Amino acid sequence: MNRLRHRLAVCRAVAFVTYKEWSAYRTHSLVSAFVGPVYFIVQYFIWTAVYGSSSTFGGMELEQTIRYFGVSALIGYLTMDFADWNLQMLVRTGKFLIFALRPVHHRFFALSQKIGHRILGFFFEFLPCFFVFMLLFRIDIVPAYTGWTLLSVALTFLMQFYVNYCIGMTAFYFVQARGIRTVYMLLASVFSGALIPISFFPGALQRVMMFLPFQYTNYITAMVWTGSDSIGELGLSIPQAVLCQAIAAAVTALLSEVLYRASIRRFTAVGA
Amino acid sequence: MEIIKVRDLSKIYTTYKRGSGFSAALKSFFKREKVTVSAVDGVSFTIEEGTVCGILGPNGAGKSTTIKMLCGALFPTGGSIDVMGFSPAKDRTKYVRRIGAVFGQKSQLIFDIPPVDSFAMNKAIYGISDADYKKRLDDMTELFDVGDVIHKPTRVLSLGERMKCEFIMSMLHAPKIVFLDEPTIGLDVIAKNKIREVISRMNRNGTTFILTTHDLEDVEQLADNVIIINHGRKVFDNSLDKLRTTLGSKKMIDLTLAKPFTGSEINGVAVKPGEDRLRISLEVDTEQRSITEFLATLSSTVDFTDISVRSLPMDEIITRIYTAG
């Protein structure tokens, strides 16, 4: 009980400091409030034109597709992080040493940092965009099932973090770890669903995607948020989809733990 | 009581040779050439609780590797370390709670916010009670005279102010041992003195300090004991006083002569030429002959207008130990 309270105190302190640190750049976050809606407008016109030639597309109707893109942007603001970039930088510059000398697991520290950073994102990215979408563009952006949506977003938050942390740890092994990060980001931009809903891809590819991390960081969450009761070609129900997300998040967390143990041994054996 | 016990400590790095250019990179993809470097090689020493120990050595001698192993950031390849009953690398999470560390080149402070916010973060991380935190912070801000400074964003602080804040940050949890790696590097005289003053004050209250530095004044003013490492091996380990006399009890006599002197020795002591022909120095080993006797015969041998007698300077001693080791 005492341990838990201590961990909560650490988390709150680190999150607060991170919030404060990034507050200096809050006007930078407001860039999102412009960029998000502009991309959305482009998507809106593309898909309105495309649906002119067929009423459903990949099992989704126009109205749902439009909502999908709005929601997908919002999910990004709630769950993005650069734990990958940050950890690679710490390892490359040797600053990781400072974290090795603190009585706190660096992954816990980084997760707390993400919480602080995303609280800032909630106010300066999520809320402005949410209101632009809802009040200005008049799209139905409110979650269909609040409980499932919250759970799904929380799982996405963790999933994204553990994936990025794993990518960050590659810096313990490779000098050119930045390349690995770029490749992942490239793949994620296509297969996370932020660019195209995975439902639009061929069935075989959709099935492969079930076993890769990408779609759990955006597509599944956006489908749960918009309240789709039959997700993708497999026709997953919302509880089934969230269960898949939970499994994916648990596997990634486990992988990050295994990798961390191997990495820290390597760090302390090879040198800082 | 011995707070640190190090036995036969060694650290061997294995790296792979890496050519430059595309073809070498491609080749190394298939066949890599191993290179082993022995950074620390069988070093043993002990450090007494409540002392200040200086670890000296030229660049690349293995100082830094040694201190990183003492902090628990690096696993030793061989030998054992015992600090307060802990094996630093193995018991790291429990161990690091009890030590403090200041690495002159690696900042703990968060760049964009005031130090006081970084301190508050460490308060939570180390689980420091409100009362302790307030008392220690007040004490130390007063000692360092940084009452206003800690409320300004770190990025606007001068190097000296930042270094003082780094100190405060690493001592808030009242560690029993503090590791300092180049703590005064690049600072002006006033800031250096302030930091040294605080170190000796904390030391009087019982904190043990391990210090690596290239600034010999740090050592002369602070250290009780000195360990010198060169080429990964320990070449000296004793008190500061012993270090001063390690090359024998030697005195330097600087003379300004009335007329140029042409001989190569005076009363059996070799003459070292100075800046011009009227200035010479003599190095006298006082264990072999009494200094009074030598001075008495000196005045009858040469004609001089000025004389000064001094101890062998520290950097001279250290340089001789480095080159001998």
Place this chain on the structure above:
Amino acid sequence: MRYIKIYFTCLRIAFSQAAAYRADFLLGNIMSLLSNILFPLVTVVIYANGASFPGWSMWQVLLIQSVFAMSTGLSSMVTQGVMWATMDHIREGSFETVLLKPLPPLFYLTAVNFSTGSLGLFIGGLVMTVVSAVKSCTSAAGVPAFMVLFLAGAAVLCGLDLIMAAISFKWVGNSRIPEIFDSISEFGKYPAGIFPKAVKVLTAFIIPVASVGFFPASALLGEVEGYMLIAVIPCLVFLAFGIWIYHIMIKRYEGVGG
């Protein structure tokens, strides 16, 4: 004449650097090519599912996007380095070193920051343009108009780079400035017919991003309209504006930083 000589000397240095770090050069180019040519995937997916942009074949839409990629590659080589270099100098407080050079600051920065890393994108865009042009049965008659419109479009992108660089004088350390303009230029990647009239006018004459992909592609397809050629004027005005605002910022910087 002297400036041309200096520029080509810098160009030679940039390429010999690229040759010295061949592996980095190749990798960087492949990455920038891949990240810029992935978005046509949306178009491919749309047509693969049997849908379409009304009145456009897949290869015609891909032609717009290929021309856009080629234009991005060209402008990135020439002026993107200026933007990043300006941002860095302002953040580090080292812009004085630029002012100390015996050359006009903007020319100096353009010359020394030629980015060989975007060569791959330019060549990749060129190849895709040729393929899409062949597949969508374009006529050679459109080539002169294409050349004019293509260069106008590249001028717009260069102007955008300079405007971003100018903004970084004021909005210090904001590495997200480029996102603003990337999002706006998104409008140039699709047939203008899908947008409402207001957006069409805006992207043709005010922030002329339609000239980057859509107009030159239309010219190749033999569907050039009069207003597209008139839109060359705002493109050049846009580049001139970029140069002007950058100089204003330098003047201000000299006034303040003393």
